[in-house]
Amino acid sequence: MFAAFMLHAWLVATMVAIVGGAVGFFVVARRAAFAAHALPLGAFPGAAAASLLGVNELLGLALFSGVGVIAITQLQRGERREVASALWLAFALALGVLLLSLSGAYAQSLYGLLFGEVLGISRTQVFGIALLSALTLALLALLARPLLLESLSGDLAAAAFGRARSLEGAFLLIVALSTAMAVPVVGALLVFSLMVGPASAARAYTNRPWRALLLSVLLSMAVVWSAIALTYLTDWPVGFFVGALSAMCYVAGRRRSLLAGAGS
Numbered sequence: 177m178f179a180a181f182m183l184h185a186w187l188v189a190t191m192v193a194i195v196g197g198a199v200g201f202f203v204v205a206r207r208a209a210f211a212a213h214a215l216p217l218g219a220f221p222g223a224a225a226a227s228l229l230g231v232n233e234l235l236g237l238a239l240f241s242g243v244g245v246i247a248i249t250q251l252q253r254g255e256r257r258e259v260a261s262a263l264w265l266a267f268a269l270a271l272g273v274l275l276l277s278l279s280g281a282y283a284q285s286l287y288g289l290l291f292g293e294v295l296g297i298s299r300t301q302v303f304g305i306a307l308l309s310a311l312t313l314a315l316l317a318l319l320a321r322p323l324l325l326e327s328l329s330g331d332l333a334a335a336a337f338g339r340a341r342s343l344e345g346a347f348l349l350i351v352a353l354s355t356a357m358a359v360p361v362v363g364a365l366l367v368f369s370l371m372v373g374p375a376s377a378a379r380a381y382t383n384r385p386w387r388a389l390l391l392s393v394l395l396s397m398a399v400v401w402s403a404i405a406l407t408y409l410t411d412w413p414v415g416f417f418v419g420a421l422s423a424m425c426y427v428a429g430r431r432r433s434l435l436a437g438a439g440s
Contacts, residue, residue: 184301185404188361189401190397191305192305192309192358192400193370193393194309194396195354195357196358196374196396197375197392197394197396198316200212201388204379205327208347210258213261214244215241215245215352216355216358216359216367216368217265218243218247218269219244219355221240221268222239223236225275235304238353241352242349245349247260249344305357305360308353308356312357315353319346355367362418366416370418371396374399374422375396376430380430380432380433381432395425400418
């Protein structure tokens, strides 16, 4: 489990967990779970296009994640975020199917993109994911206070930091970057569960935002590390374990909230 060939898997999984837990706290606080679901699936055509062109798939994922942010931001004018996210998701999935059919890379590429291939991470991907991790965390640190304030009161955030639309676009960009780096590890179908499950559980255990953010990161790391260990032992997809363990985190947090409510 700790052999040399597993080193890349542990390094990348740790980076993904830290970013996923931190970004996931704001995803849950801002009730943006559907956007966190739509953006990784919307980046799926980017990886398919990269496969077709013979370039690094992380580049395709990052580019299409950015396109998704622009599309959702523009479509959101006059509509709710959920409607804009759904419209982008439908178009992106259709485009992804087309690009995969053109590239002829159905089975192996489709499986890896949808469910993750953490044990097949290359050295090049490690450096790319590390770069995206650093960029995402830097942006999140820069915008953490206005994002938290807007999740509590949009009017106060607009008065203190300016236009809410610009802040929304910046937040979607952070989500897009975090999902682009996580897709090769846990897969497009389940990356949002890594953000939502641990973060939801963390909010159930503390009402202090920065403690909840730290707990979300720790739970996310526990989920990903456990998923890698179980994948190594069973040879089952890492995405399955990430999804199952994230769901267990959510159920545990929900049970904690219900017990606390009954006790009061």
